[in-house]
Structures are given as structure tokens and as C-alpha cells.
Amino acid sequence: MNENTLEILQMNALQLLGIQLEGYDMSDIKGISTHIKTPFTNTARKQFKNELKHFIVHMNSNKIYHYSNSFDVNFLIFKFKKNKQIYIIGPYMEQRPNERRCNELLQRANIKISKLSILKQYLLSIPLCHHVKAQKMCRLAIRFLKNRNVVYETVKIDFKFHSTIEVLAESRVQMEYTLQEIEQRYNLENQLLTAIENGNVTEALSILNEMNVSVSGLRRVKDDISNEQYKAFLINTLCRKAGEKAGISLIHIDEMSERYAGIIDQTMDGEMLDEVIHAIVKEYAERAMKTKANAYSPKVSKVIQYIERNLDNQLTLKELASHVDLAPSYLSRIFNQEIHKSISQYIIELRVKKARDLIARTKMTVAEVASYVGFKEQSYFTQCFKKQYGMPPLKYRT
Structure with missing residues (x-):
């Protein structure tokens, strides 16, 4: 299965329907459980893990499984046994519940009415999508990921993760989910x-x-x-x-x-x-x-734009020179003349500048920021950040 195929399908699902399409290794219980959990799901519970593992192992590769949780949030799940992959389409809802329906959903799941605000926050994050459209997207994914033009039967399943109040996640976990x-x-x-x-x-x-x-x-x-x-x-x-x-x-x-x-x-x-x-x-x-x-010559401007578009990739002088049809040595020389620094130095400084904005504006961890802007090692990123701004990233944030 070509990774590009999955990316194209994911883009179509997101842009056309506004819903997610994700693939997981069959062994990735944590990833799968995180995808389908609610603020009230106790994913650390042994029964939860065992039930989910049992379902994954015994899934039929020739069926689509429709899981609708206790709050009318839907997921379509199918298995690609040959590649040891599980694919999930969703979450999605067919309609947004009103206040009365939210109260009914809490009662049905044995959850106290005081948790209404947490339920609302969760449901507001779920996109709306008609079930028929989600099914069509699922069948399209099966066709291109498995290279099989067949119509699988859709089977409803119920994990019953909220059968009693004792199996709910702790209040702290529920609040953390909302935050x-x-x-x-x-x-x-x-x-x-x-x-x-x-x-x-x-x-x-x-x-x-x-x-x-x-x-x-x-x-x-x-x-x-x-x-x-x-x-x-x-x-x-x-x-x-x-x-x-x-x-x-x-x-x-x-x-x-x-x-x-x-x-x-x-x-x-x-x-x-x-x-x-x-x-x-x-x-x-x-x-x-x-x-x-506009501040630089056309060739150098084109190189700068290419660097900014591909900042998270491993850029080389040869690659940049090829992009503007110049010899690497000549590009290096004119870049130095106009920017007054080497290409490698410019790339590092640009990555660190972008990282600085993310450190200041988001809650991303230092490791996440480093990876996001193209640094392979967090320690080297921290070293470059300190050199450029006189302090390590976390100190800059505080």
C-alpha cells in the first residue's frame, strides 16, 4: 500500500466531509483507544483493554464495523489483515444534540448531570456528517487501500464502555480532556x-x-x-x-x-x-x-521560498541549487552576498525563529516543536535556540 494513497484519502475525507481517516498498527492499542475514547472513558481499565484487543484480533477483514458510542458519536472501522493495519473513519455525528438530548445521554450512560459541560465540550468537537457519506468514504478507502472493488457488509458493534458509573474515568481525567x-x-x-x-x-x-x-x-x-x-x-x-x-x-x-x-x-x-x-x-x-x-534577487527569493515551504525536511545545497538551476558553489556565493550568511546558517536561524513563535504561542512540548521545525535531535535544537536567543526554550516560554 502506497503511503501517498492514504494521504490522498485522508485529505479527501477531511476536505470533503470534514472527518478523520486514520490508520493504526493492530498492536497500537493505545493509539486506537485514544481515537475512539470520550472524556469519560477509562482507557487504563483492564476490561477496556481486553475488550478492545479481543475485538481487533477477531475482526473479520471482509466487514465494516460501525461503532456508535454512548453519546451517538460514530466510527467506521475496518481491518487490513495482510498489512496488520486497522483503519478508523470518524468520529462524526449525524446531528447536534440539544440540551434535553444531552441530559438524556448522560442518564443513559449513568453519568451525573454535573458533567453536562464536559459532555457539551466533547460533542462540540465532533464534526457533523451523514452516515451514508461516511460509509461511501469508507468503501472508497477499502477500494484503494486494499485494491479490492468489493462492497463489505456493515456490522454494528457496541463496546459498552459506560455500563456502570464505577468504570468511568476519574473526574480529573475528564477535566483534563476538556482542557x-x-x-x-x-x-x-x-x-x-x-x-x-x-x-x-x-x-x-x-x-x-x-x-x-x-x-x-x-x-x-x-x-x-x-x-x-x-x-x-x-x-x-x-x-x-x-x-x-x-x-x-x-x-x-x-x-x-x-x-x-x-x-x-x-x-x-x-x-x-x-x-x-x-x-x-x-x-x-x-x-x-x-x-x-521582494528584498532579494529572483533566484535567491525562489530559494528562500523553497526553504520556507520545506523547512521540516532535510534540505541540502545540491537540492536547493537544482531547484533554481544553478551550480551549488555559485548559489552558495550569491546567497552569501545577498543574505550575508551561509545557506545552512540561514536554515538553522529560520527554524529556530519559527520554533520561537511556537514556543511562545502554543503549548507544544520542546520535543514536538523541535521535530515540527525540522531538527532531528532536541539537544541540538536547544543548543541552537540558546545561541540565537540567549536562553533555552523553556526559559524563553516562562
Whole structure:
């Protein structure tokens, strides 16, 4: 199975339906349990692990399993025995429950009514998707991942993870789950700001897709269109601040911001508003990229843009020279003349600068940040960070 096939399917599931498609090794019980758990699931319980292991081992490779948990959240699961993989589509809900239904769900799961706010936070993070569409996506995944054009039977399953109050996760764990959901949203928001500021168009749009899933059920106002407009205005404001930090002309920023504010105000269709948000992020990121590029010659600008787009990869002088059709030695010389530093030094400093923004704006660990910006070893990242900013990453954060 080609990894590119899975990535394309994941992108389609996310962009067309707003839902996840993930693959796990059959032995990855922790990963699978994390994917399907709720704030109330006690994943450390022996019964939970045994029941999940038993299900995975005895799954039929020629069936699709439909798991609907105690809160009407759905997952479609299938097995690729040859590759020892389990694939999960979801979570998703067919409709958002009202207050009364949320209370009924808590009672059905033997959970105290005082946990209503935690349940609401969980359900707001679940995207809406019609079950028939999710099934079609599942069958498409089977067709291309297994290279088999067959229609598998769909079988309903129930793990019964919430049968009694004694098997629920501790209150502390429930609250931590809620806080993690909130932190994740703010982390993505700040990563989006960093990507736009650095002119990384592809990365910014990818993060926007993740944000759309994470806030799929989040409501600030009662009316659906007004809620979508609220999100669009918020993105416009965030992009404006990122553009300012990127050095975009204030005149251009004001023109873009005013133009998009007018478009948002006049758009009364949810799908059209999604397209507007996509256009806002794309234009601001592209303008930031052009602003940076204008300071240097075309060849050097092209190299800088390539470096910024591929910062998390292992970049070589030969690869960069090939990208602009120059001899490596000549590229190295003109880069030094214009930037006043070597290409390797520029890459390290750019990685550390991007890491600094993530350290300051997100709750990502130092190890996660180091890997995210392209450092193989955390110790070397810390050493470079300290050299550039006079202190280690954690001290900089505090």
C-alpha cells in the first residue's frame, strides 16, 4: 500500500466531509483507544483493554464495523489483515444534540448531570456528517487501500464502555480532556498565525483544515450563518495581525481586511463562507511570502521560498541549487552576498525563529516543536535556540 494513497484519502475525507481517516498498527492499542475514547472513558481499565484487543484480533477483514458510542458519536472501522493495519473513519455525528438530548445521554450512560459541560465540550468537537457519506468514504478507502472493488457488509458493534458509573474515568481525567480540547484549538490558531507570518501558504491552509474540524460544532451565536460569519471575521482579524508582523504594507493590510469584511457581511451561505475563509488565509500568506521575496534577487527569493515551504525536511545545497538551476558553489556565493550568511546558517536561524513563535504561542512540548521545525535531535535544537536567543526554550516560554 502506497503511503501517498492514504494521504490522498485522508485529505479527501477531511476536505470533503470534514472527518478523520486514520490508520493504526493492530498492536497500537493505545493509539486506537485514544481515537475512539470520550472524556469519560477509562482507557487504563483492564476490561477496556481486553475488550478492545479481543475485538481487533477477531475482526473479520471482509466487514465494516460501525461503532456508535454512548453519546451517538460514530466510527467506521475496518481491518487490513495482510498489512496488520486497522483503519478508523470518524468520529462524526449525524446531528447536534440539544440540551434535553444531552441530559438524556448522560442518564443513559449513568453519568451525573454535573458533567453536562464536559459532555457539551466533547460533542462540540465532533464534526457533523451523514452516515451514508461516511460509509461511501469508507468503501472508497477499502477500494484503494486494499485494491479490492468489493462492497463489505456493515456490522454494528457496541463496546459498552459506560455500563456502570464505577468504570468511568476519574473526574480529573475528564477535566483534563476538556482542557486539552481547548488548548488544541488555541495551539492550532497560533500555528496558523506563524504559518501566515512566514508566508507558508500550503502549511497555513493545512492548519486551517485542522481548525475547521476542531471547531466544527463550536457556536458563539445561535444562528448558523451568523456563527459562520463570526468565524470568518475572527480569521480575518487574526490574518491581519499576522500580516502586520510579516511586514506587509499597512495600506495593503487595510485594503484586504476591509474588502473581506464586506464580502463576509454580504455572504449568507455556509459553504460560500468556508470558501471566503480559505481565500483570506491564502491571500494573506501569499502576500507575506511576496513581501519577503521582494528584498532579494529572483533566484535567491525562489530559494528562500523553497526553504520556507520545506523547512521540516532535510534540505541540502545540491537540492536547493537544482531547484533554481544553478551550480551549488555559485548559489552558495550569491546567497552569501545577498543574505550575508551561509545557506545552512540561514536554515538553522529560520527554524529556530519559527520554533520561537511556537514556543511562545502554543503549548507544544520542546520535543514536538523541535521535530515540527525540522531538527532531528532536541539537544541540538536547544543548543541552537540558546545561541540565537540567549536562553533555552523553556526559559524563553516562562
